[in-house]
Amino acid sequence: MKTFFLSILNFSIALSLSADDYRNAEQELLNNNTAAVAKLAEVRAKIQNEKIPLATKLSGLERSVEEKRRSLDRLQRLRDNKTVSLSSLKKEVDGRKTEAQFLSTLGSDYLANFEARLHVAEIDRNQKKLNEIKNILDGDNTEKDKMIARMDLLSLSMNRIEELLGGTQFDGQALDGNGKVREGTFVLSGPLAYSNEKSGSLAGLTESGRDLKPRIFELQDPQATTLRSFFNSKGDTSATLPVDATLGDAVKVAAAEDTAIEHIQKGGTWAYPIVFAAIISLVIALLKYFQLSGISFPRVQGVAEIIRKMEDGDKDGAMKLAKNLKGPFKLMFSAGISKCTEGKKMVDESMYEELLATQPKLESYLPIIQVTAATAPLMGLLGTVTGMIKTFKQITLFGTGDAKSLSEGISEALITTELGLVAAIPSLILYAILSRKTKAILAEMERLSSLFLNAFPKKKDLFHSEESPKKEGNDSPLDSVPEPA
Numbered sequence: 001m002k003t004f005f006l007s008i009l010n011f012s013i014a015l016s017l018s019a020d021d022y023r024n025a026e027q028e029l030l031n032n033n034t035a036a037v038a039k040l041a042e043v044r045a046k047i048q049n050e051k052i053p054l055a056t057k058l059s060g061l062e063r064s065v066e067e068k069r070r071s072l073d074r075l076q077r078l079r080d081n082k083t084v085s086l087s088s089l090k091k092e093v094d095g096r097k098t099e100a101q102f103l104s105t106l107g108s109d110y111l112a113n114f115e116a117r118l119h120v121a122e123i124d125r126n127q128k129k130l131n132e133i134k135n136i137l138d139g140d141n142t143e144k145d146k147m148i149a150r151m152d153l154l155s156l157s158m159n160r161i162e163e164l165l166g167g168t169q170f171d172g173q174a175l176d177g178n179g180k181v182r183e184g185t186f187v188l189s190g191p192l193a194y195s196n197e198k199s200g201s202l203a204g205l206t207e208s209g210r211d212l213k214p215r216i217f218e219l220q221d222p223q224a225t226t227l228r229s230f231f232n233s234k235g236d237t238s239a240t241l242p243v244d245a246t247l248g249d250a251v252k253v254a255a256a257e258d259t260a261i262e263h264i265q266k267g268g269t270w271a272y273p274i275v276f277a278a279i280i281s282l283v284i285a286l287l288k289y290f291q292l293s294g295i296s297f298p299r300v301q302g303v304a305e306i307i308r309k310m311e312d313g314d315k316d317g318a319m320k321l322a323k324n325l326k327g328p329f330k331l332m333f334s335a336g337i338s339k340c341t342e343g344k345k346m347v348d349e350s351m352y353e354e355l356l357a358t359q360p361k362l363e364s365y366l367p368i369i370q371v372t373a374a375t376a377p378l379m380g381l382l383g384t385v386t387g388m389i390k391t392f393k394q395i396t397l398f399g400t401g402d403a404k405s406l407s408e409g410i411s412e413a414l415i416t417t418e419l420g421l422v423a424a425i426p427s428l429i430l431y432a433i434l435s436r437k438t439k440a441i442l443a444e445m446e447r448l449s450s451l452f453l454n455a456f457p458k459k460k461d462l463f464h465s466e467e468s469p470k471k472e473g474n475d476s477p478l479d480s481v482p483e484p485a
Contacts (some may be wrong), residue, residue: 054175070397107150108137114157119193120214121172121186121206122160129156163204164190175215176202185231189241196231203227267415270383274376274416278423281372284365285430292362292437295327297444306333307455312335315340328358332445336452344453350451358445362438366431373427 111133112337118126129152136149163164167189173181184197185208195206195216203224206214219227223242230241264271309318315337322333332354339346391410 376423380417383416
C-alpha cells in the first residue's frame, strides 16, 4: 500500500510540475508567434515596396531580350541570304564560263563556215579582216579580246548578208575559159555571182573551182547582152540581170559534159585498145552479117525439081538447076550431082566435103568477136585498177582534203570499165546472133543433103554406073555433123 501511495504522490508532484512547464511553453510560443507575424508584415511591406521596380526592370529586360532575338533572326536571315546569293553567284559564274566556252567553239565553227560560204570572188576583199580575226582568236589574247573579235566576225557576216540581199558590186580578177586572168567587175546578188571583163568582151556567170580565182562561164546571147547592159547601166534601176534558176548547176553540168573523144581520153592508156577492139569487132560483125544475110536457103520446089531430074536420069538438067542456087548450096549440090555416076557413097562424101569446106568460111572471124567480148571487160578492169592505184598515190601525197578531186579521179578510173562493158555486151550479142545464123545455114545444108541422098535413084543403070556397095556398119559422114543449136 505504501508503495501505492508513494506512486500516487509522485504522480501528483509530476503533474503539477508539467502544468507549469506547459504554461511557460505556451507563453513562449505566443511571444515567438507575435514576433514572427511582425517580421512577416515587415517583409511583406518590404517586398511590396520592391515589387514594382523589379517588375519594371523585368519588363525592360524582356523587351531587350525580344529585340535581341529579332536582331538575331534578322542577322541569321542575312547570313542565309548571303550564303544563297554566293552559291547563286558561283553557279552563274560557272554558267557564264560554260557559255563563253560554247561561244568560243561556236565562233570557231562559224568562222570556218563563213569562209567556206564565201564566194571565191569575195575572198580578196574580206581576207584582211578575216586574217585579223584569226590572229586574235589563235593568239594569246584575253577572252575579252577574243569575244570582241567574234562580234566583229558576226558584224562582218551581217553586213555581207545585207549586201547580198540588196546586191553588191566590186572590182576583182577572174579567169577566162583559157585560164588567163582578166580584170573586171563582179556583182553578187543572193547566191548568184556575175562578172564582166573591163573591155566588155567577156561577161557571164562566175563559179568556184580548183583555182584560187573565180572562173567565168561565158553566156550566150541574149543573156550575155542583158548582162552587159546591166554592167553598163551605172545605177539604172530599170536594168535587169539574167537569173540562173539552177544556181549554177546547169552551167556545171554543161561544163562537165564531154564529147566521145574526150570521154575516151579520160580513160587513159587502156581505153584505146578497148575502143580499137570494139571497132574491129563491130566491123567484122557487120561484114559477117552481110555475108550470111546474102546466103538464101533454096526453095523446096527447087530442091524437089533437082531430085526429080535425078530420078529421070537427067544429070545435065539437074546440074543446071543446081547452078541456079546460091552460095554453099550451089557448090554442095553441084558436087553431089557431079559424082552421081560413082555411086551414092561418093555423092555423100563429096557433099559432106563441101559442107566441111563451107563451115570454116561461115565461122571465119567469129572468134575475134568472141575474144573481144571476153577480153574487153578484163582490159576495162585493168584500166580501173591502174587508175585507182594512181588515185591512191595522190591521196598518199596530198591527202583527202579535196573530195572533188578525189571523186573525179575515181570516176575517170571507172571509165575503162564502162568502155569495156560497152564493147563486150554488143560483141557478145552479135556473136550469138551470127553464130546462130551460121549454125542454121549448116543445119539446112545437112538437111538438104540428107534429103537428096534419101531420094537418090536406086537403079544401077540409070547413069550407066553401078552404085558402089555400101559397107555394112559404115554410117554417112553427114551423120557426124552436129545439130544446130
